[in-house]
Amino acid sequence: VAIDADGNYLISDMHNHCVQLCAPKNSTCTTVAGRSGKGDGRDQFNEPGGVAIDASGNYVIADTFNHRVQLCVRGESECTTVAGGHGTGSSGDQLVAPSDVAIDADGNYLISDMHNHCVQLCAPKNSTCTTVAGRSGKGDGRDQFNEPGGVAIDASGNYVIADTFNHRVQLCVRGESECTTVAGGHGTGSSGDQLVAPSDVAIDADG
Numbered sequence: 001v002a003i004d005a006d007g008n009y010l011i012s013d014m015h016n017h018c019v020q021l022c023a024p025k026n027s028t029c030t031t032v033a034g035r036s037g038k039g040d041g042r043d044q045f046n047e048p049g050g051v052a053i054d055a056s057g058n059y060v061i062a063d064t065f066n067h068r069v070q071l072c073v074r075g076e077s078e079c080t081t082v083a084g085g086h087g088t089g090s091s092g093d094q095l096v097a098p099s100d101v102a103i104d105a106d107g108n109y110l111i112s113d114m115h116n117h118c119v120q121l122c123a124p125k126n127s128t129c130t131t132v133a134g135r136s137g138k139g140d141g142r143d144q145f146n147e148p149g150g151v152a153i154d155a156s157g158n159y160v161i162a163d164t165f166n167h168r169v170q171l172c173v174r175g176e177s178e179c180t181t182v183a184g185g186h187g188t189g190s191s192g193d194q195l196v197a198p199s200d201v202a203i204d205a206d207g
Helices: none
Strands: 009-013 018-022 029-033 048-053 059-063 068-072 080-084 098-103 109-113 118-122 129-133 148-153 159-163 168-172 180-184
Touching: 009 029, 009 048, 009 059, 018 048, 029 059, 029 068, 059 098, 059 109, 068 098, 080 109, 080 118, 109 129, 109 148, 109 159, 118 148, 129 159, 129 168
Parallel strands: 048 098, 098 148
Antiparallel strands: 009 018, 018 029, 048 059, 059 068, 068 080, 098 109, 109 118, 118 129, 148 159, 159 168, 168 180
C-alpha cells in the first residue's frame, strides 16, 4: 500500500490482479489500473506486488509474475513498462518476480528483484537496471539476500530491505558493497532480536 498526496490508499489487490484507490474514510475502492483482468497486456497484471507513487502522482507497480515494473499515469487506462518485461533472467533489462518498488529523490526506481535475490536501481527513462545490493547471489552474507521483499529509502538515500527468508532487515548504504543487519538476524522466533519471514518495511518520521 502507498498513500497519495490527498491521503488516499493505493492498494495492490494481488489476487484480483489490479490496483485499487481507496479514500481514507470510505471502504469503497475504485480500480485505477488492471481493469482487464489477469494477463500481460498494458492494462493487466499478474499478481501485482508493491506499489509506489511518484512526484507527479502517478503509480509505479511491481507486476510480480509478469516480471516487470509498470508506470501507470493517473487517469490513463494503460500502463508502460519501465523495468523488466524482457523475459526472466539476470541481464539489465530483466527481472524475476519483482516484489516491491520504491522511488528515490532523483525519481529512480529501487526494485526488489525477488527471485534474482538482489535489489536493482533503474533510471525512470531507461529500462536497463543496475544491481545495487545482493551482487553475490542467494545466501545469508552481507551482500546476499534470500528472496528479498519490501524495500524503502531512508532520509539519507540509503536502502532498507526486508530480507524475507534470511529473517532479517538489512540497511544498505548507497554506494557500498555490503549491508548491515538492523533487525532480526538471530534465527527465527518471537524475541526482540528475531523475525520470521519479514515481508515489508517502511520508515517513520523519526527514522
